Amino acid sequence: MKYIFFVLCWWLAGTLSAQQLKGRVLEAGKDGNVGLPGANVYWLGIPGGVATDVDGNFAIEKRPNGRLIISFVGYASDTLEIGEKDHYIEVVLKAGHQLDEAKVFKRGQTTIMNTKSPVIEQVITGEELCKAACCNLGESFTTNASVDVSYADAVTGAKQIQLLGLNGKYVQMMTENMPNFRGVSVLYGLNYVPGPWMSAISVSKGVGSVTNGYEAIAGQISVDYKKPQGSEKFYVNLYGSDEEMFEFNMNGSIHLNDKWSTALLVHGDWMEKEHSMHHNGFLDMPKKAQYNLMNRWAYKTDAWFVQFGGKFLDENRLGGQKGFREEMRHQIGEGNLYGISINTRRYEGFLKVGYLMPQYENTSMALLVNYTDHDQESYYGGYEYDARQRSLFMNYIYQSIFGNNPNQKFSAGASFNYDNYDEIFGDYKRTENGLVKNTPVNPQREERVGGVFFQYTGTFWTKLTLMAGLRYDYHNLAGGFVTPRFHIAYMPDEMTTLKFSGGKGRRYAAVLAENAYLLASGRSVNVAGQLLSGRPGALKNLDMEEAWNFGVLLNRKFLLFDRLLNINLDYYRTDFSHQVVADNETRPGMINFYNLDGDSYSNCYQVEIRYELIPRFDIMGAYRYNDARITYSAPEGLRRVRTPLQSRYKGLINLSYYTNMKKWQFDFTTQFNGPGRLPGGNQQFESFQLMNAQVTKFFRKWSIYAGCENIGDFTQKHPIIAADAPWSVDFDASRIWGPIHGRKFYVGLRFGFDRD
Template identity: 45%
Template sequence: MYLKTIFTAILVGVITLTYSQQLSGIVYHLDEPEQDHQHQAPLPGANVYWANTTQGTTTNADGEFLLEFPQQDDPVLVISYIGYTNDSVHINHGQHEIEIILEVNNTLKEVVITNKAPGTFVSRLDPIHTQHITGAELQKAACCNLSESFETNASVDVSYSDAVTGAKQIQLLGLRGTYSQIMTENIPNLRGLATSFGLGYIPGSWMESIQVSKGTSAVRNGYEAIAGQINIEYLKPDLADKLFLNAYVNMHGKIEGNAISAFKINKKWSTAIFAHAENLSNKVDDNGDSFLDMPLVRQFNIFNRWKYQGDHFITQFGFKVLDENRTGGQMDFSTDMVRDTSKPYGINVKTRRYEAFWKAGYIFENRPATSMAMIQNFTHHKQNSYFGLNNYDAEENSYYLNLLFQSYIGNTRHSFTTGFSFEMNNYFENLNDSAFNMQERVPGVFFEYTYKLDEKLSIIAGIRGDYHNIFGAFVTPRFHLRYAITERTILRASAGLGYRTANVIAENNTMLASSRHLFIVEEPRQEQAFNSGISITQYVDVLGRELRLSADVYYTNFQNQLILDFDRDPQAIYIYNLDGRSYSTAYQAEASYELIHRLDVTLAFRYNDVKMTTNNELQDKALLNKYKG
């Protein structure tokens, strides 16, 4: 009994000491502060940091944050957000929780910048190594759409699939973009028929931020991410400017215009309208090869979104409409011509795309860290096109549903997320005289457990089971680890499986622009790969500023992969399932530092070793830069 009492006292002391090293809190703001009745709502994205240190973080979607206490006798916590009055609070070391309310600054007469958030950062607390690209970083690139938003990013490459159509694709870990899951506000997007040209469907001025993570993602987001995940956050209707206008003109005659208008209808409802138009009708052939250097593109894009922010219930919904006409080929080609072998070569792609989404969430009042959410999305994509003498018409109808419940076991150190998902994809394709139709139905369930030991250790272990109407049942396990070796040295590791359904023509319709014959040797099987990776991040104080050093290595091994073989026959493309080995090993080292005020410097080096078996021979992946610096 005596030993038990001593053990209990020691345990209580350890727990007390552990909790005394961290401060958790929530940052709120007031909706419609000029009204008599003020509504208190969480403020996501607020900067929270200790004064006179480099320790800081940002609040999550629920306005929550967690910070380790600094080595100071009288620490001062600073909270800031654009358009709101900064707040600073003296914190006692015995204090564990705090709530802060920021007030709108309506009488700003002078702006004094005392601290600048970095354009690119990696959260110190996130178990998944995620690089956040903020609006400040996006402004550094000549960003007209998503495809041009990674020019300052060392991890992501964007290249042309072919010059005739102007299609672009991303590469992550040395693998083509289809192996990276692209999401818009946690909704899978830009797949299927949007694979070839989808990077041009998201204007740069619409984006609030981009999150890039390498390797497998959390199972709550699905089973597809193999090489990584890219999530795009749009501007929010309750936080965007009331009116934003911009225009772009370049030397080749390309014209773009954007208009964004946000309205706060009342203390709970807000809406925003986004409009984009672009036109390039000037034919350019600087190298004199009789082919257009870039396709002629006319695009109209509109997006309307709504948000309701209640005390415990939040919902968002909206719709998008896109219309694009893309023409390429020889200078003398015209869409009015009769197409035959005696006429100039040309391509024309007409796209009409509709999207609608609805997200809703409920936060339980009497149980902390407990919520439930629903995400739905519907997409209709229609493409009428021809590539020379090849006619390709296709239609895609897709539906996505994700139901989530989040809570904890015992205490908030042991949290979990579980739920149900359903995915439907219908493809109707016609290539010349051949029809390629596919109907895909995938229900699934998932469970994800998270363990957090203050800021020292975080573990995410997840598993999901899905049933594919074509390929049957399959299981996706994934694991993520974050361990703080010291306060300034953070180690992360991840491992897991990924799957995807390859749609041969829809995802590769730009290959129809060549004169090669297409041979689908066998029925494509489900693609499957195992990905594992490890990264280490070191923070160093240099001359009063923070130097961030990071290094990572990721290995991807395919159990099955769809192979596009361009080497067997110069007059043909053979498509078949992997018969042999296929793998990717990607190494990267990076250093980031603010050299002087407003001058950030990033140095990076990357090496990709990517090999696949084509025509019974293991060889380097073609058209891939092994080195980048």
């Protein structure tokens, strides 16, 4: 109660605010006006100002009979005379105009908290992504306090997200609001989205909207790709590091006429050099080559909006001990080199159709379709794991209002999801003659889920917004179930937002696919009491995972020295009633997957502060505390422990400064990672600090950037257990809690032609 009392007192103390001018900044285009996020709004001759939110809305302290300036890079600035009777304004900025050299450029917020929607959501803009090299989605959260990305093991290069103290498989990953990177692609999907392809990333904590499905437990992350109608005519990004990793990105778009446009996006990255700074005979990261191609089309009229396209990816990873080659894969056992290989070929196709019904005001419908075919061939020493997943997602959404009141809205629709898993798992047994192959296991699974949903959103007294949703789904393996969710937002004034969220999430675990990195060890695999060793046939089905999540957020803004101080406080609680436990510590030499018997929960507390200390010098500081625990079914009985390999706290400081006219930009980030529990007992790993820095020089149509990651050159000592005996049962490369490679220098170039 003392924490609640403190928060309420702090909130009430700041609710007295000056009279404010409200408004909205819009972007003019051929297809109508839309809100422009991140635009700068400030009074002439007075330091400080505000930035528009994701819908283009703003609120600024009113100064009667003053001149208000609206600006955004690449748009013509506008200056308005504001009188005493002006309380609300709308401004339309026109794109394609160069700013006069005598004007001072002013940057808006690059990470935007969505205060208008009841969903707790942050939008990471393209400008925020440019604060680091951001080679792919997995490297896009360096400056984000909520999302952690770390290596899953020391040999494959697989990365996993952590959100609210939970593993990334509990985060619903989406591309443009369509579920993606599930099952087989969970471990490597973060590398499948090149950084320069993204226009923004939306991060929502806790349960999301029921319109996107039932799988979000810890949160939702949705990536927006560059679109044909709004991206550059031509853009190139080149990158190289001292590790001899090279990357090429290119995208271009063509407007065929006033209705049709298309875009082509190309990506390639390569690293062929062998790195082994730990002197254990193993590569710190695998050699890799990836080729990625995407083509998308857009068609738009006053009533119809259609997007469709396809994507192709080919990626090869080869790692393990130095000197290992692909042709050595069948040479296993003592005296042979240990190697890993993951070869992936992936096809995607999508269709989005939207229709604004002119005969009914505020009414529209949309159809979303996404298909993926993911084929992966891999081996980890003597373990072979091949998997093919074919997935189809379809979602129909109808949106309208009740009566003639635009503040009372609803969404209704139906969805269908299909997943086909075809997996082959092969291992070996130890005999007097060495290691001998067992008969491969060929588990196959087909999931079909049909669902319907309804969601209500209402605004009351202009201050309170309520979103309540309910969906029913029928899973061919788990049966029928109901998913309730709610979100509440209360804004007593334009400087204060209080949000609550709660609801349930479910998911069906793909045990081998989501935990394949654990195969980088000498352990045998046991699923629901079934040892996967020479047992052909289907795996036993484990329970569908189910959890409740509740969260609260308080966002408060203060005007301090004529500049905006932004403070976020949030807390989330996740409780599992059903969970698939991946236990690699209670039984020596074995990885066990079984249904939870006992408690499993996570508490996550976070505070985040953003402030422009002096003109053009932004500071962001954050602190997060995780308390995540799980119950293991050990031979001696149930044992509840802290989730292993997870830092108990994280601190983050990000400093960003740009010179007048934005000719130079300097970015520096420090992460403070706390200690955590090591698997197998109560031993702790140490706390550590990571520092990254980048300098960018801007020119008219291009820019160059250079930086250093892990400036302090900190690495986890002995990341591989029994590295000198990789064919033994003691070998383990999956116990990773810190960086596995040290200091890295890089340089890059960005060049582009925008539209006139």
